[in-house]
Amino acid sequence: MTAAFLLSQLGVHAAAAFGERIAALDLTPPQTGLIRLVAAEPGLPQQAIAARLGMPASRLVALVDGLDERGIVERRRNPEDRRLHALHLTEAGGELLARIAAVGREHDEAITAALDPGERKVLRDLLERIAEQQGLTPGVHPGYRRL
Amino acid sequence: MTAAFLLSQLGVHAAAAFGERIAALDLTPPQTGLIRLVAAEPGLPQQAIAARLGMPASRLVALVDGLDERGIVERRRNPEDRRLHALHLTEAGGELLARIAAVGREHDEAITAALDPGERKVLRDLLERIAEQQGLTPGVHPGYRRL
DNA sequence: TATTGTTATACTCTATAACTATA
DNA sequence: TATAGTTATAGAGTATAACAATA
Known part of the structure; x- marks a missing residue:
């Protein structure tokens, strides 16, 4: 099997597994991405956030609505x-x-359970180089675009 | 960034990139998965195929219909x-x-362009061990379940 | 007139469950 | 009665485009 297929197979699996884990916090992956982005860069307007997450601004509205009603994020004019x-x-x-963040650590531990600490570092280094060469924005998950 | 996040980010990216490539053959990723499975295990009934691809049999019908009409697969009673x-x-x-298969090789080359041959082998080995530990079926992509 | 955020509409995709034909 | 394949239906999720407020 090619590295690209394994990467794709494992990546989609890992994304789904993370989705199940954060469902325990009553969150979806896109909501989680929004929370992380707002924490990393507070004060951005919705247009800028939608652009960074790669989704139409109209879709961000419902995402923000849900978190706003739960008192997790707030809009300031x-x-x-x-x-x-x-x-x-x-x-x-x-x-x-x-x-x-705690769920993320548990998730990482579960996904990389087959590897020892040295191997995990080798894997991270290789993946980071691929991600950079592919032009991926650090911390922004392309799956936030759907579901 | 954790290995699990990088894996998920890159995997979803790679899956989307592959989807764009095979669109040139007028195929979707699930159709491609079906073709590969039928090639690997000819003669299976639709129920068995649906189970292996992780989708309801009712959804497989439309998939087979499209490929049947194009003369790619055939149903034999x-x-x-x-x-x-x-x-x-x-x-x-x-x-x-x-x-x-040719598109798959091009895709793999593009995704792993940042790595030399030795590094690609290290990556494949690490990913294969993770995939096995995670219980993934070789060659079956979890993304076939949706879109 | 242009832009931000919002709402409305129309479309795609899906699973569930009814249906038929065969056993 | 039970199973394979198919069709129907109804629901979720989405992008596009229209809209209201503000500049």
Whole structure:
């Protein structure tokens, strides 16, 4: 089997497995990506966020609505340009982010269980080089585009 | 970034890139998976194929219909049990399979372009061990379940 | 007039379950 | 009665484009 097929097979498997894990936090993968992005770059307007996640702004609305109602993110109108809604994480959002990180660590441990620490580092290095050569944005998952 | 995230990010990217490549053969990834499976194990009835691809048999029908109309696969009724439709590749299907294999090689070359031959082998070995430990069926892509 | 966020519409894809033919 | 394949239906999820507010 080719490396590309194994990569694709394992990657889709890992994405689905992560989706099942964070469902325990009542989150979907796109919601998780949004939370991480808002935490990393607070204050971005929705258009900018939609562009970085690779989804139409119209779809981001429902995503933000759900997290807003749960008190995880909040929209703050920019007084200088009232069309802009800057997104920020609430305090509860920060706590949820910590739980997301914990789930991520458990997930990584489960996926790489077949490898010892040295092998995991070799794998990370190889994957990082491929990701860079392929032009992937660090931390942004292409699967956020769908589901 | 964790190995699991990189794996997921790259895998979904690779799956999408492969989908774009085989679109040139007017095929979708699930159709490609079906063709490969029928080539590897000719004569299986549709129920068995649906189970191996991880999709409901009702969904397989449309998949087979499309490839049947194009003369790529054919249904052969089993005389001993006329409920069973054994699937086989036609001659044109065999030729298409060769083109699919060529596209797969090009795809692998493009995805692993950042690595030299020795590194590609290291990557394949690591990924194969993870795939085995995760219980993935060789050659069966979990993404065939959707789209 | 242009842009941000929102809503509405129309479309694709899917699983579930009814249906038929064979056993 | 049970099973293989098929068809019908109904639901979820999406992008496109229209819309309202603001600039």
